[in-house]
Amino acid sequence: MTPKARLSSAIDLLCAIENHPRRPADATANQFFRDRRFIGGGDRRAISGIVWDVLRKWKRLHWHLTPIDGGASPRLLCAASLIFSGEAVSDVARLFDGDRFAQSPLSMREARGLEALAGRTLDDAAMPQDVRLEYPKFLEETLVARFGDRLEEEMRAMDAPAPLDLRVNLLKSDRASAKKNLAEEQIHVTETPLSPWGLRAPSRLSVTGTAAFKEGWIEIHDEGSQLIAACVDPQPGERIVDFCAGAGGKTLALAMLMENRGHITACDVSAPRLEGAVKRLRRAGVHNVERHIFTSGDKWVKRREGRFDRVLVDAPCSGSGTWRRNPDARIHLSRNDIEELVVKQARILDTAARLVRPGGRLVYATCSLLPAENEDQIAAFCQRHDAFSPTAPDSAHLPPHLRGEKQLSLTPATNHTDGFFAATLVRKDA
Structure with a gap:
């Protein structure tokens, strides 16, 4: 898929997630991709990456986009997230050209809204703390009492994508053998520091197609x-x-x-x-x-x-x-x-x-x-x-x-x- 097609699919997925607010986003995403089996694994990861980046920045993106007439639509949320990730406003705008598999061109309102983001940083000193740290406002007193001066550190850790943790099944294998078997399939893991059966990959890789998973030597388990x-x-x-x-x-x-x-x-x-x-x-x-x-x-x-x-x-x-x-x-x-x-x-x-x-x-x-x-x-x-x-x-x-x-x-x-x-x-x- 082209970058334009990926962005268009990400916007469609975000729309689906917004239309089912009480359904977990990963469940909506799973259904979205099941209905579009023509989308390959690499494209799925890229599309999900755009959407999950928006979800992690949700309150901050809305804070930046709220002043725009019409507010934060899925189109603007995905575009703004790309801009705050380092893409030039002009490059993002070109992804909306109305070509086949691309989103329709930006309206004047949308274009002005994105142009206003040029030169800004995602975090802004004027943001309320709950917006800057992305937690529900009603939990502020609870979270401050729970974490004290570590609140920012803990909430920032929530913004980072989680690694892939695996548990070795000792009924069939051991940690050293499972680690070696995964390496043979180009999945390189380290031993987890707390669990004696754990292995960790630095990013969300697909392991369900490996022999180690199919044979029951490992399970995905935080x-x-x-x-x-x-x-x-x-x-x-x-x-x-x-x-x-x-x-x-x-x-x-x-x-x-x-x-x-x-x-x-x-x-x-x-x-x-x-x-x-x-x-x-x-x-x-x-x-x-x-x-x-x-x-x-x-x-x-x-x-x-x-x-x-x-x-x-x-x-x-x-x-x-x-x-x-x-x-x-x-x-x-x-x-x-x-x-x-x-x-x-x-x-x-x-x-x-x-x-x-x-x-x-x-x-x-x-x-x-x-x-x-x-x-x-x-x-x-x-x-x-x-x-x-x-x-x-x-x-x-x-x-x-x-x-x-x-x-x-x-x-x-x-x-x-x-x-x-x-x-x-x-x-x-x-």
């Missing part, structure tokens, strides 16, 4: 998320529940740590998500997992109270720890979303806790940076359930400096992972 499995620290032969399993990413890691011995029940309310785990489990060589779909009036928990050694609750959350991967999530997040999620998380925790046997462990995790979903949620749970108390995971799979922590908190700036939180709780013996 290093921070790998450490959640380490906090659970399941032992071979135990009975485990992954209470909000989704497509089974952490289920796979738990099965690996259990050496395929014992039993894992992967639960979720979504049948399509759990169904998506089947192929992954088969590819990874996992055979100690059964699935359970929660339905209205389900008696599954009641019939299995106190039977499990460890229960993982990877709770639905704001996803604020994943903004570097999903910058659209911060655009649409509202105060009401947080309030609803906190109630849902508490309900899920209360239900999942019933499954833990005396002496067993409950691990609560989110990919959130917000205390309301993390520390405050655990404090409230412990007030409601005095049979549970915080404990350090003391897992040999965790780095030594994290083993004594009753609550694990990771951020992109500090740990070079997505933002994650995990708390380990032990149920008192009967």
Whole structure:
């Protein structure tokens, strides 16, 4: 595709994302490219790169474009993003020439608006802090309290594209072998500093076509998320529940740590998500997992109270720890979303806790940076359930400096992972 065609497709994709504000941008992008299978891999990456660059600069671009008559359209957002990335205004304007596969020519209003950006920098001293650092205004007090003088560093880390993290599947391979196999296919990775099973590529490369992926030697898995499995620290032969399993990413890691011995029940309310785990489990060589779909009036928990050694609750959350991967999530997040999620998380925790046997462990995790979903949620749970108390995971799979922590908190700036939180709780013996 020509640069003009790529830009035109990026504008079309951004329009699609704006038309589905409650749908994750990556889901919209996946559908967009499925409907246009003629677009090759390199062009897909280029088109996505333009759009994700806009999403990362969303508030700042709108701040610059708001004074323009008509405001910030997808056309102007994509064009302005290219200009702030170093393209000359005249060069960007030439991409709108109305040729086949190109966008229609700029109107006089659009052309004047882009010309006004010449010589400007993306960040402007007149910007409010929430605009300059790209976070929801309603979270300002929370984020300032959370990070203090590190707020800018942490929010800037959210603007950087995330690397590609992989987890080596020890049921089929080891880190050195997987690293070598990937290098043979021109994918060069380094070992992650925190996870003993992690490999990291500096950019988002496609690995799904490699032999290492097809044979189940590796899985795409952020290093921070790998450490959640380490906090659970399941032992071979135990009975485990992954209470909000989704497509089974952490289920796979738990099965690996259990050496395929014992039993894992992967639960979720979504049948399509759990169904998506089947192929992954088969590819990874996992055979100690059964699935359970929660339905209205389900008696599954009641019939299995106190039977499990460890229960993982990877709770639905704001996803604020994943903004570097999903910058659209911060655009649409509202105060009401947080309030609803906190109630849902508490309900899920209360239900999942019933499954833990005396002496067993409950691990609560989110990919959130917000205390309301993390520390405050655990404090409230412990007030409601005095049979549970915080404990350090003391897992040999965790780095030594994290083993004594009753609550694990990771951020992109500090740990070079997505933002994650995990708390380990032990149920008192009967």
